[in-house]
Amino acid sequence: xxxxxxxxxxxxxxxxxxxxxxxxxxxxxxxxxxxxxxxxxxxxxxxxxxxxxxxxxxxxxxxxxxxxxxxxxxxxxxxxxxxxxxxxxxxxxxxxxxxxxxxxxxxxxxxxxx
Amino acid sequence: xxxxxxxxxxxxxxxxxxxxxxxxxxxxxxxxxxxxxxxxxxxxxxxxxxxxxxxxxxxxxxxxxxxxxxxxxxxxxxxxxxxxxxxxxxxxxxxxxxxxxxxxxxxxxxx
Numbered sequence: 749x750x751x752x753x754x755x756x757x758x759x760x761x762x763x764x765x766x767x768x769x770x771x772x773x774x775x776x777x778x779x780x781x782x783x784x785x786x787x788x789x790x791x792x793x794x795x796x797x798x799x800x801x802x803x804x805x806x807x808x809x810x811x812x813x814x815x816x817x818x819x820x821x822x823x824x825x826x827x828x829x830x831x832x833x834x835x836x837x838x839x840x841x842x843x844x845x846x847x848x849x850x851x852x853x854x855x856x857x858x859x860x861x862x
Numbered sequence: 863x864x865x866x867x868x869x870x871x872x873x874x875x876x877x878x879x880x881x882x883x884x885x886x887x888x889x890x891x892x893x894x895x896x897x898x899x900x901x902x903x904x905x906x907x908x909x910x911x912x913x914x915x916x917x918x919x920x921x922x923x924x925x926x927x928x929x930x931x932x933x934x935x936x937x938x939x940x941x942x943x944x945x946x947x948x949x950x951x952x953x954x955x956x957x958x959x960x961x962x963x964x965x966x967x968x969x970x971x972x973x
Contacts, residue, residue, distance in 0.1 A: 780960045791866075791953060791964040799960070838905070842960040850895075850962060852905050 750775045752841050754853035762861045767811075767826040769856045771839030774820060781822045782840040783813055786855075792838065798822065809833070834860045864888075866965035868954050874971045880942040883968045886935055887956030895962060896929055896939050897953040905953075911937065944972045 755770040773779060780799045784792040796807025803815040809832075813824045822839060839853040867886040875881055887894050896908040909919040914931045922929070926945070931937040941948055949971050955964045 782961070784964075789969075791966040792955075794961065794963060797961060840962075842962075844960060850907075850960075854904055 750777075750779065750841050750843055750849060750851050752839050752851050752853040754837075754839050754856045756856050757854065758857045758859065760859040760861065761829045763831055764828050767824070767829045767833065767858065769824040769837050769839075769858065771822045771824065771853060772820055773822060773839070773841045775841055775843055777843040780842045781813075781815060782842065783807065783811070783822075783824050784838045784840060785835050786838065787835045795824070795837075829858075829860050831860050831862065834858055866954055866956050866963055868952075868965040868968050870968060871966065872969045872971075874973065875944055877945055877972055878943045879972075880940065881944045881948075881970060881972075883939040883952050883954075883970070885937045885939070885954030885965060887937070887954070888958075888963055889935070891956035891958045891963075892934075893957035893962075894931060894937050895953075895955040895957065896937070897955065897964075898950045899953060899967075900950045908939070908952075941970075944970075946972045948972050 751774045753772045782797045783795040785795050786792045795811050796805045798805045798815045806812045811826045836855045836857050838855050842850045869884045892913050894911040899905045908921045909929045910917050911931045929939045951967045951969050953964050953967045955962045
């Protein structure tokens with residue numbers, strides 16, 4: 749079975765400080781992992797994805813995530829937060845099981861203080 | 863590429879009316895998804911098509927909801943009759959391989 753747990757429902761940081769959004773997953777198969785961002789009143793935009801190549805994945809807007817199999821984690825980071833990063837972030841696991849099954853985490857709301 | 867295109871972007875309708883939401887997936891994608899997002903329940907998968915064939919409709923709430931994909935470039939999600947509890951944002955997404963790309967959503971309000 750597959751599952752995704754985003755460990756924080758809300759994260760608040762000051763502008764210019766690092767961002768860490770935590771995600772743990774569980775999968776019986778080799779998973780593909782994704783992070784999506786949703787700004788208010790917008791759709792979900794793909795930030796980055798891991799598909800069994802390099803374990804450190806770079807995405808758009810300065811975000812990156814590291815796949816750690818031993819910890820079953822795929823945490824999202826950014827060295828310096830910007831006000832425009834305030835949004836909801838979703839961690840996603842996808843496995844191919846004769847079709848493909850995609851599981852979304854519950855989301856983490858990121859607040860950025862000036 | 864224009865991305866996934868949904869229409870209407872916003873719809874306000876009265877209870878009991880039929881609502882049809884439309885989606886044009888990204889050209890070349892062979893998977894299409896309909897999701898519903900609400901504050902209370904978050905993001906829910908309603909139905910998933912692969913090569914125009916419904917593969918998993920276990921998330922469709924009840925018989926009032928139906929979805930079709932008559933060809934590779936068009937899908938509809940219909941609610942008949944609509945109820946206030948159907949008020950939500952409905953997202954269409956299309957996929958190639960295992961990566962999903964979302965549309966901007968259709969904001970539905972049933973009064």
